[in-house]
Amino acid sequence: MNFYKKYGYIIFLAFLVLSLFNMALASIAVICMIAPVILALLGKGRFWCGNFCPRGNFYDNIMKKVSPKKEVPKFFKSTILRTFMVFFLIGMFSMGVKQNWGNPAGIGMVFYRIIVITSIVGIILSMLYSHRTWCNFCPMGTLSSLVAKVRRKNVALKVDSSCVGCNLCAKKCPMGISAKEYKNSHITNTECIHCNECVYACPKKSINLDTNL
Incomplete structure (x- = not known):
């Protein structure tokens, strides 16, 4: 675990580079959409976010070094923004997959585009506030938190x-x-x-x- 928490961000960087050579590979990002919720259903809360998420690991090991570590504005933790992000991103993802159904490269591009855009947003916010500002309104993190509340069980x-x-x-x-x-x-x-x-x-x-x- 300590080794992964130190070098896990390499998976994130490898994903960004290797997908450019074979966009169908980008579909592997579905793991980062399903795994957080599965762990929450198993009673682990947002354990994935702080221990296994490759992008979260990137924020911890790279962006933390340049982040001013300022307090995250309450807006980024608001129910309104978090609810909007869940429906907006999942909606965009669903429409993209539907339009490219039967085309592995096209579906991969949907994943890749969403990951790149949200990562850019996360990087910019990391340089303005806390290195994990994005995690406060990440759709999968929000869903994992909701599951943990419903289950009333959390690590x-x-x-x-x-x-x-x-x-x-x-x-x-x-x-x-x-x-x-x-x-x-x-x-x-x-x-x-x-x-x-x-x-x-x-x-x-x-x-x-x-x-x-």
Whole structure:
């Protein structure tokens, strides 16, 4: 896992380059559309987002170095924007696939075009705010969070009583979640992507994964 979290972005870059030689290969991006929701259905919440998403890994390893790490504006976390993104992108994808049905290269181009455009948006936002600003309104992340809320089950981090409320965790969290709000309890916020940045940032080692859940 540590190796992947350090070099997983290579998969994202390889996808962008290799698909240009055979656009049908771009259809492999369907994995990143289905896997997040499947893991959420299995009770893992947005675990995919913080651990397996190749583009998310790119943000963590590349864009984080140039990001000003500013707080993400509330608009990007709003229900209105997130709902719009879900219906808009899935709608565009569905129409594109329907129009190119029977044409593997055409379908691949639909995937590729959506990935490239949304990645450009994500990169621009990374240079303006937090490196994972896109993740706050990513359609698949939104759906995964919704599934986690419906299932009422989520991989949770436990915040011990030793928490002093310094809020260093919130400053490191790409989703802006403050662990101090869950002192003596679990971080049950379904927007948590389980990147463990809060665990590494806590000077008191008060945040730990509860393996009993």
